Amino acid sequence: MSDNQNLLAEQRRALILDEVRRRGGVRVNELTRRLNVSDMTVRRDLDALARLGVVEKVHGGAVPVAEATAHEPGFEAKSALELAAKEDIARAAVAMAPPGSAIALAGGTTVFALAQRLVDVPDLTVVTNSVRAADVFHSSQRPVTAAGPSARPGAATVVLTGGVRTPSDTLVGPVADAAIRSLHFDVLFIGVHGISAEAGLSTPNLAEAETNRHFVRSARRVVVLADHTKWGTVGLSSFAALEEVDALVTDAGLPEAARREIAERLPELVVADASGDSTTCGGVPV
Template identity: 50%
Template sequence: MLAAARHTAILDAVQREGVVKVADLAQRLGVSAVTIRRDIDALSDAGLLTRVHGGVMVPGEGGTHEPGFALKSTQHLEAKEAIALEAAALVTEDMAVGVTAGSTTWVLAKALAAGPRITVLTNSVRVMEAFSTSTSGSTVLLTGGQRTPSDALVGPLATASIRRLHLDLLFLGVHGMDENAGFTTPNLLEAEANQAFAAAARRVVVVADHSKWGVQGIGSICGLEEADCLVTDSGLPRAAISHLRDRIPSVRVAGASAA
């Protein structure tokens, strides 16, 4: 494949998915990672994309860029479904479970709706709707608040509602996870709501696919070591998995033989 064709394919992938890893691009295009990095250098120098740790993203998507739910819900769907099945196995009947807003937690909510009877606290209308066809008898409590582009309900009303309750388990969706920044979001009010969720829970389980690695939002939710468990997918590089296992007590890789 000629360089011009690779450049077009790379830009198409970035526009479609938001963030793409070097390894994924090399596999898709059938070339070496070194070749892809040269292509990325050329495209970055031209201002057509932005480098992130291990990959590339749409230019201008800085720490406050907040993709809409409609776009995020179509990205990395296979990985999110695998994560959802792995994470849902952590839930048992009569648990009080927090589920934050996000496309991965929305997929997880659909899996939880088919599981045991639980009580769910969420700040996501999408998550609440996922339980609308559930026959398990689960109860869903929705916070109020101001709606963000990612369909999270945030602000003082949401945060106050969360702080009043006590959760057995929290499923935390994140915009990015980074070895230095920890788990982050591009919305400061959403960061505040998620911090309240984490403080209210006995156990915090982060659900995040491989595309979140190396991505930073402006708002910090918590450090890597503050999560009790991370459920991710096999697209995450081995070096990243090793680093995360050094910081988080349990890292479960969906689809892998060992967690």
């Protein structure tokens, strides 16, 4: 992590969080040398990460917070993490939504990042249980003109499922489940709390797990959007096995060993990077 003095605060904090998780803890003086910033800057970054609930400050440094499998962070807390990775993933994943197709968007901040790019794909039919994703389409589709608001040509048709709102601004429960069961999607884009070889896709919210199961069953193609920190994490409830996933889109921070394991199990693994390039393994040649 040398030559990082010009990093934006959010990028610097993402690097610090990665280091804390990878090493199990860091010291302030180590971070000042690695990031080439002041002691005060590092302490402010640790304060910000502690407020998000992802690290615990200790004397002279910080350690990771050991989250319970049932702990569900709110949308705002999650949206501040791994911002660059989520943008890389969204940039790669948008090509998987063909114009004119019927797609489903499940909840999560990475899917939210994708929604902001999908507004430029013409003639989509979008079914979502994400309040945040629905807001993105609503804002983009109704520009205000002298004659009043009007939908732009080629704008998506958006259906919000209804249901009970979770801390991550996702609608779940019987109402959402009934709506999803009656529909059929070309592609499902879904985020996860955790993904692993043993537990598959998981979430800490039991009702969200059930709603996600219906999403998976209703889609011809399941695309998981998950940054590298999600690999090896296990939530309270599994809702799909890896064998039910058609593609995983992740970022360049995923270790090589994990890439090999995933590529052996999934038809397609897409690793996106900040340059806008992506590497595809599995069902599609590299």
